[in-house]
Amino acid sequence: MRVEIWSDIACPWCYVGKARFEKGLAGFAHRDEIEVVHRSFELDPGRAKGDTALVIDMLAQKYGRTPEEARGMEAGVAENARAEGLGYRTEGRDHGNTFDIHRLLHLAKARGRQEELLTVVYRANFAEERSVFDDAVLTDLAVEAGLDADEARAVLADPEAYAADVRADEREAAELGANAVPFFVLDRRYGISGGQPAEVFAQALEQAWKDREVPGLTQVGDDAAGCGTDGACEVSETSAPDQRI
Template sequence: MRIDIWSDFVCPFCYIGKRKLEKALKQFKHREEVELVFRSYQLDPTAKRDNDEHLYDVLAKKYGMTREKAKEMSDQITEQAKEEGLDFNFDTSIRTNTADAHRLAHFAYEQGKGLELTELLLKAYFTDSLHIGDHEILSDFAQEVGMDKGEALNVLKSNKFIDVIKQDQQEGINIGVQGVPFFVFNHKYAVSGAQPTHVFLEVLEKVKEEQSELTIIESNKSEGAHCSNESCDS
């Protein structure tokens, strides 16, 4: 079973939703059969890599509210995160463009380190208040998960995986993604937002049940006509 997850590293509900899905997977008997694939979806592709404007000021402008109201809204999200065992620090978070973080994540997936790096990047932004647009910091994360730091820096200095990010974003738009997180199970069932754990578990069970519905019926005498990679037999 494959789960494609459109998300961004500065999206709080992406981190919260990730935890809720992980809790559901712990209760799912067939969790070893599940493959998680994080897809790129930038909430603000035009954001600057280095930006001194505080998150609360940005939210105030975006939603037409006071800075105090923006902080109050962020505090409410922080409380939701605590329920999932996460520690958010919006007061000290560093805003940035997430393109380089996404590019490094795609590079990590090529080396089987994508899930580990994704977790590190989310924690770095929301808990540790690190600059996840800084190449040195990003390459340190790559090294931490077992990748070569020099290779990671070379990728970050290039434009590699830019097209992949754009493709992910466009594919998401094409299937109806209007916000993140957005989870697609086996290219068939979609779950939008950080839904309760039981919702994820219900979808997991439903997809597994449908996978198990197919039964191969064979004669006792011989195998039925079929085609393999090499030939067709009757």
């Protein structure tokens, strides 16, 4: 059974949601028969390459908040991340265009190292003092994930490399009605929006496994604990283990 996850490296709830999904998957009896595929979704596609800003400054400017209010927004997400055992810096993080990161993730997918690259890029972006919007840093991260440095540099240097794959993922997200990330699709039968609690993922996996012959896509949860196409990331979250799935 395949699980597809649309996400963006700039989305903190994608970082948290990935950890929660993995906890739900860990207790699933058929976990070894699950194929996880990560797909591209850009939160800020209009931002030019190289145009970066500190996350606190970006939040304050975008939503008309004071720097203190923006720090409060970050602190709320950080609390959820740390509850999942994840590192999270609320100061000094950069925000920028993620298209090149998605292109590199498609190279990693082609080389069987997508999960490894996504993990190290998330860690660098949210937990470490490393800007993932720098090609040299991205190349180092690619090597950490098991990719060839020269091949990673070549992809980053060619704006058309894997660009069509990124755009295809984004079109498919739109066709499925995904307007926020993370967005999880289980066997093309169930959709889960937002970084839901681990038990929601566990329940959905069980139900999707039972209903593998049932066509159609059923939505589970809502857009809480997710980041929308306008870049907004909700701090509050909704647990929905009793919803029909």
